[in-house]
């Protein structure tokens with residue numbers, strides 16, 4: 591990044607699809623070959639926005655998991671689509687989408703499936719067998735599958751749907767989580783060349799993504815093997831700290847442990863405490879955790895989500911206060927509203 595600034599490279603626009611070296615490096619990172627193409631975007635979210643505006647229209651149906659990540663629902667809804675939620679907050683099903691659920695939800699109007707895997711906010715990951723089935727269902731029905739793989743790098747094992755349904759899967763890629771450059775806004779869509787060509791016709795970032803951010807991403811990918819394992823070890827150690835703290839508080843239960851994302855979802859429904867009040871308690875102590883309702887209207891009253899790519903001292907502070915937080919907040923309502 592310093593070289594990019596010193597040389598003045600940023601004075602010019604980047605190529606519309608992204609730097610060629612970066613496009614190749616993203617494919618290598620996903621272990622995908624040149625049968626796929628890449629559109630570098632201003633964060634994965636911009637790619638999601640563009641895909642939702644390009645591939646779905648009024649009267650068509652958009653299938654999503656609930657809980658999930660809310661923004662693509664809004665993007666599809668703003669395209670006029672009907673959003674259909676498939677509930678996955680089910681311990682017995684491993685908090686994952688069951689292919690059978692998907693089969694039953696598909697209609698002739700279904701145009702897009704949006705699968706966040708690993709799941710944000712639950713931390714579950716679909717098995718290979720499930721991905722094979724989901725890919726098959728999408729192919730049979732001629733539906734485009736958006737596989738949001740934003741948290742893939744934190745997963746124990748992760749299967750790309752693109753491997754089984756290359757012609758109809760759009761894989762999202764983010765540099766915000768594993769590389770930690772959220773503020774630089776860089777991500778990508780990876781798909782078959784004709785799908786990328788269709789997206790490129792009217793891409794909102796046709797003048798190219800940030801040159802500086804692309805240099806940061808390239809450097810990150812180049813050095814990933816040297817330092818990312820330590821990041822992963824540290825966030826797994828943070829997960830273990832939370833697990834120990836949660837196990838000591840009756841009524842709390844971690845949804846998926848270890849989580850396949852850099853966060854843990856903690857079910858608080860057995861502790862007579864609301865997620866909003868707990869979040870407020872921590873916010874008053876300068877700690878930001880998420881209330882479930884940030885992710886879902888259906889089961890938002892059941893869980894909180896805690897990020898684990900934070901310094902271990904922060905984690906210790908969160909864990910030390912958990913027992914008392916639950917005790918204090920029991921049967922209390924939040925005073926204000928949270929974002």
Ligand SMILES: Cc1ncc(COP(=O)(O)O)c(C=O)c1O
Pocket residue numbers: 632633634635636659706710738740763764765766772776777
């Ligand atoms: C599931 C999911 N997809 C996409 C994004 C956005 O990624 P980016 O920062 O690359 O736009 C997020 C951010 O939290 C996310 O949770």
